[in-house]
Amino acid sequence: MEIHGGNIYKIKRENGKEVLDYSSNINPLGIPKSFRNALFENLDNLVRYPDVDYVELKEKIAKFNGCKAENIVVGNGATEVLFLYMKNIDVKNIMIISPTFAEYQRGAEVAKKNIEFFPFEKDFSLDIKKLKEASKNIELIVLCNPNNPTGKFQNLGKIGELVEYLEKSGKKLFIDESFIEFIDGWREKTAVNLKNKNIFILRALTKYFAIPGVRLGYGISFDKLLLKRIEENREPWSVNGVAEIAGKVMLEDREYIEKTDSWIKKEKKLFFEELSKFRDIDIVKSEVNFILLKLKTMNSKEFKNKMLEHNVLVRDCSNFKYLDNSYVRIAIKDRKTNSIFIEKLKKVIK
Amino acid sequence: MEIHGGNIYKIKRENGKEVLDYSSNINPLGIPKSFRNALFENLDNLVRYPDVDYVELKEKIAKFNGCKAENIVVGNGATEVLFLYMKNIDVKNIMIISPTFAEYQRGAEVAKKNIEFFPFEKDFSLDIKKLKEASKNIELIVLCNPNNPTGKFQNLGKIGELVEYLEKSGKKLFIDESFIEFIDGWREKTAVNLKNKNIFILRALTKYFAIPGVRLGYGISFDKLLLKRIEENREPWSVNGVAEIAGKVMLEDREYIEKTDSWIKKEKKLFFEELSKFRDIDIVKSEVNFILLKLKTMNSKEFKNKMLEHNVLVRDCSNFKYLDNSYVRIAIKDRKTNSIFIEKLKKVIK
Numbered sequence: 001m002e003i004h005g006g007n008i009y010k011i012k013r014e015n016g017k018e019v020l021d022y023s024s025n026i027n028p029l030g031i032p033k034s035f036r037n038a039l040f041e042n043l044d045n046l047v048r049y050p051d052v053d054y055v056e057l058k059e060k061i062a063k064f065n066g067c068k069a070e071n072i073v074v075g076n077g078a079t080e081v082l083f084l085y086m087k088n089i090d091v092k093n094i095m096i097i098s099p100t101f102a103e104y105q106r107g108a109e110v111a112k113k114n115i116e117f118f119p120f121e122k123d124f125s126l127d128i129k130k131l132k133e134a135s136k137n138i139e140l141i142v143l144c145n146p147n148n149p150t151g152k153f154q155n156l157g158k159i160g161e162l163v164e165y166l167e168k169s170g171k172k173l174f175i176d177e178s179f180i181e182f183i184d185g186w187r188e189k190t191a192v193n194l195k196n197k198n199i200f201i202l203r204a205l206t207k208y209f210a211i212p213g214v215r216l217g218y219g220i221s222f223d224k225l226l227l228k229r230i231e232e233n234r235e236p237w238s239v240n241g242v243a244e245i246a247g248k249v250m251l252e253d254r255e256y257i258e259k260t261d262s263w264i265k266k267e268k269k270l271f272f273e274e275l276s277k278f279r280d281i282d283i284v285k286s287e288v289n290f291i292l293l294k295l296k297t298m299n300s301k302e303f304k305n306k307m308l309e310h311n312v313l314v315r316d317c318s319n320f321k322y323l324d325n326s327y328v329r330i331a332i333k334d335r336k337t338n339s340i341f342i343e344k345l346k347k348v349i350k
Numbered sequence: 351m352e353i354h355g356g357n358i359y360k361i362k363r364e365n366g367k368e369v370l371d372y373s374s375n376i377n378p379l380g381i382p383k384s385f386r387n388a389l390f391e392n393l394d395n396l397v398r399y400p401d402v403d404y405v406e407l408k409e410k411i412a413k414f415n416g417c418k419a420e421n422i423v424v425g426n427g428a429t430e431v432l433f434l435y436m437k438n439i440d441v442k443n444i445m446i447i448s449p450t451f452a453e454y455q456r457g458a459e460v461a462k463k464n465i466e467f468f469p470f471e472k473d474f475s476l477d478i479k480k481l482k483e484a485s486k487n488i489e490l491i492v493l494c495n496p497n498n499p500t501g502k503f504q505n506l507g508k509i510g511e512l513v514e515y516l517e518k519s520g521k522k523l524f525i526d527e528s529f530i531e532f533i534d535g536w537r538e539k540t541a542v543n544l545k546n547k548n549i550f551i552l553r554a555l556t557k558y559f560a561i562p563g564v565r566l567g568y569g570i571s572f573d574k575l576l577l578k579r580i581e582e583n584r585e586p587w588s589v590n591g592v593a594e595i596a597g598k599v600m601l602e603d604r605e606y607i608e609k610t611d612s613w614i615k616k617e618k619k620l621f622f623e624e625l626s627k628f629r630d631i632d633i634v635k636s637e638v639n640f641i642l643l644k645l646k647t648m649n650s651k652e653f654k655n656k657m658l659e660h661n662v663l664v665r666d667c668s669n670f671k672y673l674d675n676s677y678v679r680i681a682i683k684d685r686k687t688n689s690i691f692i693e694k695l696k697k698v699i700k
Contacts, residue, residue: 009401021398030397043389046563047380048371051359076426076565079585103586110583213396213591215426233460235429236453241563242592 008313019308021331022341023315025148025179025290027210027260028333034253035211035246042245050241057239057247061218064251065192065203071220073230074247076238078178078204078217079103085174085200085219086111088229091139097126099320100144101176108142119322124150124284124292128161135171144176145191146183149317149329151286153183159191166198178204178217182264182288197222206243208260209250216243264289264332271332274342280350289332292317298349299325310344358663369658371681372691373665375498375529375640377560378683379610384603385561385596392595400591407589407597411568414601415542415553421570423580424597426588428528428554428567429453435524435550435569436461438579441489447476449670450494451526458492469672474500474634474642478508482515491516494526495541496533499667499679501636503533509541516548528554528567532614532638547572556593558610559600566593614639614682621682624692630700639682642667648699649675660694 008021051057058069075081086107096104098117108115118134121127124147135141141162146153159175166173180186180203191201201220206212216239221227239247250256268289275283275291284292295303300316307314318325332338358371401407408419425431436457446454448467458465468484471477474497485491491512496503509525516523530536530553541551551570556562566589571577589597600606618639625633625641634642645653650666657664668675682688 007402008398009403009405013405024399026397031393036393039393040390043381043386046561047376048358049374049562052357053359055359055363076588076590077585079587083585211396211591212399212587213594215587215590235427235433237429237562237565238426240426240565240590240592242590244563 011308011313015308017311019311019313020337020340020344021313022333023313023329023331024212025207025288025331026212027208027263027289028337029256029260029263030210032209032211032250032253032256034249034256035209038245038249039242045245046241048241050237050239050244052236054239054244057244060248060251065190065220066187067192067195067220070224070227071222073219073221073227074239075217075219076240076243077206077212077215078176078202079107080238081202081217081219082176083107083110084230084234085202086113088226088233089140089172089174089200091172093138094140094142095135095138096142096321097131097144097147099149099317099323100142101148102320104142104144104174104176113140117321120147120150120152124152126154126158128158128165131162132165138171140172140174141166142174142176144178146177146179146286146288148179149290149292149315149320149323149327150284151288151290151292152284153180153189153287156189156191156193160194163191163194163196163199167196171198173199174202175199176202178202178207179288179290181208182260184261184265192220195222200226205247205250209246209256211246214243214246215240216247263334267335267338268332270335271338274338278345278349291330291332293328293330295326295328295349300328301325303328303348306348307344310347312341312344361658361663365658367661369661369663370687370690371663372683373663373679373681374562375557375638375681376562377558377610377613377639378687379606379613380560382559382561382600382603382606384599384606385559388595388599389592395595396591398591400587400589400594402586404589404594407594410598410601415540415570416537417542417545417570420574421572421577423569423571423577424589425567425569426590426593427556427562427565428526428552429457430588431552431567431569432526433457433460434580434584435552436463438576438583439490439522439524439550441522443488444490444492445485445488446492446671447481447494447497449499449667449673450492451498452670454492454494454524454526463490467671470497470500470502474502476504476508478511478515481512485521488521490522490524492524492526494528496527496529496636496638498529499640499642499665499670499673499677500634501638501640501642502634503530503539503637506539506541506543510544513541513544513546513549517546521548523549524552525549526552528552528557529638529640531558532610534611534615542570545572550576555597555600559596559606561596564593564596565590566597613684617685617688618682620685621688624688628695628699640679641682642677642679645676645678645699650678651675653678653698656698657694660697662691662694
């Protein structure tokens, strides 16, 4: 599946080497100790099926988000929740604000929706006025916020303005907040605060907590009928027992959360400073844990291949709608790894 | 979701007690050591996404089954593979041979198929001649083999006869072999041997290897177009990293496999003998690790509740198509637990 970031397994198969993966956006602090301990303590629980109703897990997620367990739908990664939403939302015409994560389009295609795209501005901000004009015949708008791959975040005032328009015109909004926990003070900024039944909020637990291999995502909705429909049409036990264990403990792991918040604050600033010294790169200012770069003197494929020669994998963004072959995306990792990245980068570009 | 066996979580929530779960059919030998060790050794791999192509996992599964990796589709439990099949197989009219596992119907309903049912004989054998007559307008036949909840197995000769008929009439067969590894000499008896492109074979890895919480199932098909269609419409990374680790080591765990085969052989015989001493119970002779019982003097609900008073959970089978409220299903566990079960049973029925 080439639509996603670097497939490290494929690279290893083809080139026989391990690479420094700057193409995927995972918290470099690694697996939370709380999860590691809980897994060892509860390993024998894996001889049972997970709780098919996920009662305790949903309660923990609801508590983390200041909503009720009945507002939560859990999934095998955010991807399952996205696909479930697309299959069960009763709309035909959807608009994806782009450039953005490719799976919205895939999920919509599998659910046989009509898809249109709407571009962010040149600086990757969102012009609500233009969006209103363009979405007259649209029933559902899809927004990734903070957006992957640009790292830009639309504040709650803007989302509120959009929702007001949706209310009036009977449209829906799907908003993917998979990276929102990386934003300082996100609790005040999430669309969950709007408690609006026209919005569906998607979240991933395994990026922030660095265990994408475990697969745990969830959705938050205030539309009871939609939630009921999703539960009726879903596969039982899709969230595995390890994810169930993880979700129950990680959300209360204050130490990990504080360390992560402190890491992202410091390292993002430092990494930005280092990157801005490169004459032939423009940085798109990100609010999260990855950065979109615009290359001024090289195309993305050439850059990717040159970095690979130095065992570093970046995300070539040329296949994102509305991006051209001057864009690549990189992750922010820990200080030591970031300085290795900078050293390699110096060998490739000025 | 009440269509499944006892929900131990719900019982615990409602009655505040742990029960001896004879309603779910999991290998009592517990988590394979090979998996436990591999998990601890590879835990840090969970900071990566699973291999989206599952190359190594598919190779191990193919080797285990004497087919090629290209014949394998993996899923988040057998359930995902079942749902993917139903969504992607180009047929409208299907026939489910019953009584059987309820998820075939659910998966078919979600995929908007027209569903008919065909009954096993009174002794739960399958009359191929009658099936041929009844399935004239059917495009797909669904068979669970060995069948849940009856424990009966249709031998390869019979399946071959059925396939011959399918070939002639252009029909397909979906055959769920989730419990086949519990059958002595299953490698000679699996429908994989037929290598026929009209058959799709479903397998679960986590019943035999006692980790249903981990979720790993797979399908085997010789229909390249169907496999391509499934891969195109599936969600990426649906098999989690823990399942990936498990699948890679468990299939080669000779010690666990030998122990399991020896356990099922001995304990099934012993448990049958003990159960056959009850005057008011008829035993449906099973070939696998669970047993369907017919109660002569009590209905299944009453029996279930009485057993629950003794902290034992059984599966009330009254909601299976073609079964009435005289049937319950129980698992076969280790000797000590089985004798506890027998003691409790004595308090409930003669």
